[in-house]
Amino acid sequence: MTLLEVSGVSVSFDGFRAINNLSLQIGEPELRAVIGPNGAGKTTFMDIITGKTRPDEGRVSWGERNLSLLSMSESQIAREGIGRKFQKPTVFEAQSVRENLALALKNKRGPFDVLFYRKTAEGGQRIEAIAEEIGLTAHLTRRAGELSHGQKQWLEIGMLLAQDPRLLLVDEPAAGMTPAEREQTTDILKRAARTRAVIVVEHDMEFVRRLDCKVTVLHEGSVLAEGSLDHVTRNQDVIDVYLGR
Template sequence: MNPLLEVSGVSVSFDGFRAINNLSFRIGRAELRAIIGPNGAGKTTFMDIVTGKTAPDSGSITWDGSRRSVFARSEARIAREGIGRKFQKPTVFEEQTVQENLLLALKADRRPLAVLRYRPFRQHLARIEELAGEVGLSNALQRRAGELSHGQKQWLEIGMLLAQEPRLLLVDEPAAGMTLEEREQTTAILVAAAKTRAVVVVEHDMDFVRRLNCRVTVLHEGAVLAEGSLDHVTADRAVIDVYLGR
């Protein structure tokens, strides 16, 4: 089966520094993948390229079997085509309720006239309740987002991204600052999401990566250093030397 996303021989430099170096990466249509690596390995730049924020100098990105380059399109177009990204710090509308945040994110007609006339239908509210259940916020729909814990805000933002029905979800260090209980819930959310879409998790916490129980890609100096199960990559001498031994 063709991968959902395939990155082939991509390189990008900033002021003479090669942040991504002939990188190749592929992920299936319903797959959970963790990306690890030392600071400066190219993890953030990789996500910037996939979401259209940064244009590479060379190489190609194939999206859903199309040979048209994804990075030749605008960030908004890329998002509409089904690529969603969650940054490390949660970004929610803190003065709005959880329900209102999810409604605002719901995939719908965003043309000006449609937005002015928008009223949530029963199916929209049902979808919001479903999303809240998926991210563990069923009992918090009427709470202001600003009242939520750090972990709950992370779940809300994941819910907002899921509301847009992405086919690929990029998540940056979701476990940072979470309690053990929140990490367990976050693991469950991401594992469930990957049953119907591709999910890429960039993470430093090896315990959290182990909980994900998925294929791991190790980046170093902008290229793939190793790939496989967590046990496989953590036993790799090169990975130990450049990352785990630090």
């Protein structure tokens, strides 16, 4: 099933076309890598999906009811089940790994719900399951500030998974990681994509190869090529504008 459809979307900043008639579809479940040179429109593409940037034209449709994301606020889009992980991990450093995951759990968020929040057995099991999924079971009682860079990235992915999103946008997760951490990160993302859509924006080609998924190459705000990594890396246009650099 198509979960997200971007159709004919364009956006300009001070006369510069950051996104130019962009169209693509993301299925559910699906793992998709988005690559391209600096200035290709990768970040603006994510900004549009999450409601941070409004396009000048085009449509962005979501879910079975073809809802328009362009008519929603950032918080409404998040509630619809779209989670975004930025490049720099943002976790609560003074809190434990368990407390970080508990804060992120998908619970009722009204003032009284938060005031009278009780730990539930179900919530505890969910935290344990997420900790296992992100490889931090042994670190649940540690302060988040003590974790390595890679472990903080996994914790933030876990905090997004705790909100049970249907679409996860992940920006350059491999940056600053050791080879072993990069390997575990690909495993975490591949597991997550079995039950939801995951879009990974990345520069590291070896990391993209390990993801072993469909790749979309952006250039000057449009889709230049799409397919397996082997398919797109043989494309002469892709070689000219991106890989040849």
